[in-house]
Amino acid sequence: MTDLDAALAPELARLEALRLRRRLQPMDAVDGASLRAAEAALLSFSSNDYLGLARDDRLQAALCAGAARDGVGSGAAHLLGGHRGVHQALEEALAAFAGREAALLFGNGYLANLGMIGALAGRGDTIFADRLNHASLVDAALLSRARLLRYRHADLQHLEDLLKTAPARGRRLIVTDGVFSMDGDVAPLVALTELARRHRAWLVVDDAHGLGVLGPDGRGSVAAAGLDEAAVPVLMGTLGKAFGVYGAFVAGSRILVDTLLQRARTYIYTTALPPALAHATLTALDCVRGEPWRRERLREHVHALRAGLAGLPWTLLPSDTPIQPLLVGGADAAVTLSEALRARGIYVPAVRPPTVPQGTARLRITLSAAHTATDVERLVRALRELASG
Numbered sequence: 061m062t063d064l065d066a067a068l069a070p071e072l073a074r075l076e077a078l079r080l081r082r083r084l085q086p087m088d089a090v091d092g093a094s095l096r097a098a099e100a101a102l103l104s105f106s107s108n109d110y111l112g113l114a115r116d117d118r119l120q121a122a123l124c125a126g127a128a129r130d131g132v133g134s135g136a137a138h139l140l141g142g143h144r145g146v147h148q149a150l151e152e153a154l155a156a157f158a159g160r161e162a163a164l165l166f167g168n169g170y171l172a173n174l175g176m177i178g179a180l181a182g183r184g185d186t187i188f189a190d191r192l193n194h195a196s197l198v199d200a201a202l203l204s205r206a207r208l209l210r211y212r213h214a215d216l217q218h219l220e221d222l223l224k225t226a227p228a229r230g231r232r233l234i235v236t237d238g239v240f241s242m243d244g245d246v247a248p249l250v251a252l253t254e255l256a257r258r259h260r261a262w263l264v265v266d267d268a269h270g271l272g273v274l275g276p277d278g279r280g281s282v283a284a285a286g287l288d289e290a291a292v293p294v295l296m297g298t299l300g301k302a303f304g305v306y307g308a309f310v311a312g313s314r315i316l317v318d319t320l321l322q323r324a325r326t327y328i329y330t331t332a333l334p335p336a337l338a339h340a341t342l343t344a345l346d347c348v349r350g351e352p353w354r355r356e357r358l359r360e361h362v363h364a365l366r367a368g369l370a371g372l373p374w375t376l377l378p379s380d381t382p383i384q385p386l387l388v389g390g391a392d393a394a395v396t397l398s399e400a401l402r403a404r405g406i407y408v409p410a411v412r413p414p415t416v417p418q419g420t421a422r423l424r425i426t427l428s429a430a431h432t433a434t435d436v437e438r439l440v441r442a443l444r445e446l447a448s449g
Contacts, residue, residue, distance in 0.1 A: 157277075165309050187208050236263075289313065
């Protein structure tokens with residue numbers, strides 16, 4: 061054992077004792093709702109593939125055709141020759157979908173958040189952030205070197221108090237998830253826009269889990285709230301969830317996007333998204349807009365699950381989205397419940413601290429249009445059996 065290993069091993073042992081140690085589990089995707097692990101096929105409620113597009117034949121065909129046309133990798137950063145025509149076409153299509161003037165592609169949502177926050181805020185500025193924002197937004201705010209003030213989750217009064225008492229100098233950004241990834245609830249966007257207007261702040265929304273799922277044509281939580289670019293000038297969306305592919309984008313005015321092009325380090329200093337993925341994403345976008353039955357099936361699954369789990373000893377947090385968190389409490393209890401489901405051929409991972417606050421370990425149930433009504437009934441039945449002992 062090296063000196064480095066000797067220094068690191070005690071912390072791993074501590075996490076092991078608390079049942080907080082994470083491990084990778086290789087799995088093969090069978091379809092949008094099933095996985096195959098070493099021991100058996102598993103009915104999965106763990107995926108962010110909300111619309112069941114990740115294994116769609118049309119996306120696979122578009123990916124293969126795109127690779128045959130433009131190769132597998134882009135070969136360079138966007139600004140150094142890696143920006144293909146299909147990247148441009150996808151950015152224009154995403155901007156139109158989001159109701160914005162322009163959009164800029166990033167490698168993934170984490171990079172998009174780090175890039176856009178770092179480009180918009182710095183020393184002397186203030187960021188007001190929901191306490192349950194995604195880790196990428198927290199890291200982005202910290203790395204920007206702006207002053208970070210975190211308000212209690214969805215607590216508008218606390219946010220207003222911070223807005224009133226914080227220094228008025230510099231830029232002010234209110235930063236929030238559209239749909240919160242661990243709780244599944246939707247941010248109070250209309251009220252946030254009003255606070256932003258009154259206190260001269262810019263509202264930044266990470267709609268990773270809302271785009272494709274909520275709003276007219278799946279245009280997300282911002283569109284569902286009836287808000288436009290003037291109200292929400294900075295919108296981030298990911299492509300690896302409801303769209304079933306990979307990547308992310310930031311959409312807004314042409315001036316915003318050009319500013320990011322000059323200043324977003326995670327865009328400037330990294331290789332462009334593979335062009336084949338851009339081809340597949342254009343096909344996914346057509347499916348998101350043109351197949352509303354996928355969102356309708358999701359809503360049916362949400363209603364069926366919530367009705368079926370009513371009255372159990374665990375708390376199902378309020379959520380109308382595909383993210384349905386079953387609050388268990390302790391990490392050990394959450395892992396035990398997850399393992400009991402897996403023994404019944406159902407995979408629902410336990411989410412533990414530090415991903416969620418201490419004492420709020422949970423099963424993060426995620427639903428997909430790829431699930432059938434029978435799949436949801438099977439999960440409900442298994443949980444009710446486990447609850448009854």
